[in-house]
Amino acid sequence: MCTYQTTRLPVRGSGKGAQGWFPVSDATVYVDHPVHAPADHTLNIDLLNPARGAAARVALELDPGSARALALAIIETLDSAPPGLVEPSAP
Amino acid sequence: MTDAMRAETIEITGHGGDTVEAYLARPLDGPPTGGVVVIHHKPGYDDATKEITRRFAAHGYLAICPNLYYREAPGASPDDAAAASRARGGVPDDRLVGDVAGAADHLRSLPSSNGRVATIGYCSGGRQSFLAACSLTLDAAVDCYGAFVLSSPPEGFPDHVPQLADRVQDLSCPLLGLFGAEDQYPAPDEVDRFGTLLTEAGKEFEFHSYPGAGHAFFSTDRPSYRPEAAVEGWQRIWEFFDRTLSSPR
Numbered sequence: 001m002c003t004y005q006t007t008r009l010p011v012r013g014s015g016k017g018a019q020g021w022f023p024v025s026d027a028t029v030y031v032d033h034p035v036h037a038p039a040d041h042t043l044n045i046d047l048l049n050p051a052r053g054a055a056a057r058v059a060l061e062l063d064p065g066s067a068r069a070l071a072l073a074i075i076e077t078l079d080s081a082p083p084g085l086v087e088p089s090a091p
Numbered sequence: 092m093t094d095a096m097r098a099e100t101i102e103i104t105g106h107g108g109d110t111v112e113a114y115l116a117r118p119l120d121g122p123p124t125g126g127v128v129v130i131h132h133k134p135g136y137d138d139a140t141k142e143i144t145r146r147f148a149a150h151g152y153l154a155i156c157p158n159l160y161y162r163e164a165p166g167a168s169p170d171d172a173a174a175a176s177r178a179r180g181g182v183p184d185d186r187l188v189g190d191v192a193g194a195a196d197h198l199r200s201l202p203s204s205n206g207r208v209a210t211i212g213y214c215s216g217g218r219q220s221f222l223a224a225c226s227l228t229l230d231a232a233v234d235c236y237g238a239f240v241l242s243s244p245p246e247g248f249p250d251h252v253p254q255l256a257d258r259v260q261d262l263s264c265p266l267l268g269l270f271g272a273e274d275q276y277p278a279p280d281e282v283d284r285f286g287t288l289l290t291e292a293g294k295e296f297e298f299h300s301y302p303g304a305g306h307a308f309f310s311t312d313r314p315s316y317r318p319e320a321a322v323e324g325w326q327r328i329w330e331f332f333d334r335t336l337s338s339p340r
Binding site for chain 1: 132133134137163164167168169170171172174175177178179214305306307313314315
């Protein structure tokens with residue numbers, strides 16, 4: 001189904017899209033129909049910078065298992081980074 | 092009458108007097124004919140939806156698909172535009188109705204129009220097709236597996252998608268509903284409740300639920316495609332439009 005359940009959050013960093021690197025300011029996370037992945041529904045992540053237009057976007061479509069594994073890997077990598085290397089606070 | 096047709100991107104006047112991009116497909120000859128406003132699904136104003144729009148023209152109808160994300164992302168690729176719209180909370184219902192009204196007006200203005208206009212939508216477009224038919228004077232509406240017609244997304248999620256049970260009494264035209272019996276959004280019990288509300292309101296409607304089909308069974312580019320249900324569904328659509336769009340207003 002087309003879902004309306006979208007998690008939106010501000011982010012800081014850079015992403016590489018179709019037009020090269022750009023600063024990312026927003027992220028959306030949602031389960032919905034993919035555009036490319038061969039599945040009915042995927043966990044989709046968009047990293048965006050609306051001020052630079054719709055094409056300033058890094059898009060991911062992951063099967064749910066891969067998305068969970070990635071989420072865990074993100075947390076584990078941050079938790080195991082050498083002390084002082086990673087800021088503890090959210091953006 | 093030949094099978095010649097023309098399909099192209101045009102501009103129409105939508106909600107609030109805004110200029111909105113749209114894809115228009117129409118036969119080049121033949122008698123006056125009805126029009127169909129194709130409401131694209133949440134993934135966007137994409138190739139698959141334009142193909143559907145051309146399909147109606149190939150069958151002798153005027154057809155138009157407004158780009159519901161044009162304001163958020165003019166000139167963007169369909170998936171980038173869909174992402175931009177989602178990040179801003181989606182398409183508000185009043186704006187959708189205004190854009191459909193503008194598209195319908197454009198169809199009626201064409202020399203080959205017989206004055207009759209229908210809407211058809213798939214998925215999120217199914218709900219929007221029903222909404223448009225409750226908000227505008229139309230001749231027919233088709234709801235293909237529209238979710239959240241009677242139920243609402245969970246509290247706290249950014250997109251505001253009101254349920255439409257209170258709007259049933261405003262339905263202005265016959266309604267065709269095509270659903271997958273294995274779909275959960277909408278689930279069979281919601282489809283049954285929808286039918287009950289329409290019956291109680293004295294509305295003309297026709298629902299079909301296809302065994303072995305779930306959501307998005309018309310989508311030829313998805314694993315959800317179910318050829319038997321899709322072929323049957325398209326036949327129901329042609330019969331419905333032949334009955335509701337053929338005679339001049």
